[in-house]
Amino acid sequence: xxxxxxxxxxxxxxxxxxxxxxxxxxxxxxxxxxxxxxxxxxxxxxxxxxxxxxxxxxxxxxxxxxxxxxxxxxxxxxxxxxxxxxxxxxxxxxxxxxxxxxxxxxxxxxxxx
Amino acid sequence: xxxxxxxxxxxxxxxxxxxxxxxxxxxxxxxxxxxxxxxxxxxxxxxxxxxxxxxxxxxxxxxxxxxxxxxxxxxxxxxxxxxxxxxxxxxxxxxxxxxxxxxxxxxxxxxxxx
Numbered sequence: 054x055x056x057x058x059x060x061x062x063x064x065x066x067x068x069x070x071x072x073x074x075x076x077x078x079x080x081x082x083x084x085x086x087x088x089x090x091x092x093x094x095x096x097x098x099x100x101x102x103x104x105x106x107x108x109x110x111x112x113x114x115x116x117x118x119x120x121x122x123x124x125x126x127x128x129x130x131x132x133x134x135x136x137x138x139x140x141x142x143x144x145x146x147x148x149x150x151x152x153x154x155x156x157x158x159x160x161x162x163x164x165x166x
Numbered sequence: 167x168x169x170x171x172x173x174x175x176x177x178x179x180x181x182x183x184x185x186x187x188x189x190x191x192x193x194x195x196x197x198x199x200x201x202x203x204x205x206x207x208x209x210x211x212x213x214x215x216x217x218x219x220x221x222x223x224x225x226x227x228x229x230x231x232x233x234x235x236x237x238x239x240x241x242x243x244x245x246x247x248x249x250x251x252x253x254x255x256x257x258x259x260x261x262x263x264x265x266x267x268x269x270x271x272x273x274x275x276x277x278x279x280x
Contacts, residue, residue, distance in 0.1 A: 057208070087268055096170070097256070099268030142209070152197055152216070152260070153224065154269065156208035 055079055057145050059157035066133045067165050073129045074160040076143030080124035085146040087154065088117055088128055092139040100128075100141075133164045169193075172257050172272035180280050185244040187275050189257030196262050198240035199269065200224075200232065203254040215240055247279045 058077045066072045076086065085104045091097040101110045106121040114131045130137055140161045144154040173188035191198065197216055201209040201224075211224030213232040221232050229251060233241040240259075244251055254276050258269040 085266070089268070089271075094273075096271040096273045097269075099270070102266055102268050104266065144209075151222070152262075153211055153214065156201075156210075158206065158208045 055145070055147060055155050057143060057155050057157040059141075059143050059160050061160060062158065063161040063163070065163045065165055066130075068133055068135060070133055071129065071131045072133055072162070073127050074141065074162075076126045076128070076145075076157055078124050078126075078143075078145045078155075079147075080121055082147045082149065083121050083124070083145065084148040086119055086126050087142075087144045087146070088126070089142040089144070090139045091142055091159070097142060128160075130162075133162075135164045135166055138162060138164045170257055170259055170270050170272040172255075172275050174275050175273060176276050176278075178278045178280060179244075179247050181247060181249060183244075183247045185247050185277070185279075187242040187244075187255055187257075187277070189240045189242070189259075189272055190238050191240075191259040191270070192238065193259065193261075193270070194237065195259035195270075196237075197260045198234065199258040199260075200230075200240065200242045201256045201258065202226070203256060203274075209256065212242065249279050251277065252279045253277060 088100040089097040103119040108119045116129045119126045140159040142159045144156040170191045199214040200212045215234045231243045257272040260269045
């Protein structure tokens with residue numbers, strides 16, 4: 054069983070502060086990593102899909118980095134806003150010849166106004 | 167924009183009933199997936215499908231079956247519902263080659279089995 058682990062489980066951040074959280078995964082057979090944002094009462098929304106070691110992607114105030122050799126990815130949010138409150142899901146695709154994503158348990162982020 | 171539509175947001179059924187959860191996508195995606203989400207656990211894959219009439223078991227297929235008679239529609243069936251199947255169910259679809267394509271999710275069905 055391949056474990057994708059996210060930390061912390063939950064996080065409270067003051068509005069305007071920056072924050073980051075982690076996704077860890079086994080580096081052997083790694084193929085791709087996905088980040089999703091899941092707001093309450095909505096569907097999970099894709100943020101990034103990353104495959105290359107050292108890759109860095111950015112979408113507005115949110116960015117992500119990937120280290121495939123040591124098996125981790127960081128998601129950064131700069132200048133947190135109330136609308137950033139959501140659960141952030143990390144998922145990995147491994148090179149086993151199928152399309153199955155393995156999801157972490159998520160980081161629940163709450164922005165305090 | 168890709169639209170993945172699940173037939174119900176909330177559903178309440180009784181133990182032993184046969185339950186159908188429907189999912190439709192409008193982007194001609196080959197791959198479709200059914201997950202369940204429970205507190206403290208990540209999304210767990212129940213079944214997935216690469217093509218019409220094709221299905222593969224995910225990590226927790228017991229007590230479920232699926233049907234994919236048309237490319238756009240993927241149905242999840244609870245053969246005889248039990249209380250431990252109370253959960254949030256999410257459907258997703260994606261184009262082939264997930265190494266650079268995200269999954270697109272429906273809004274979810276919160277299913278309660280009484």
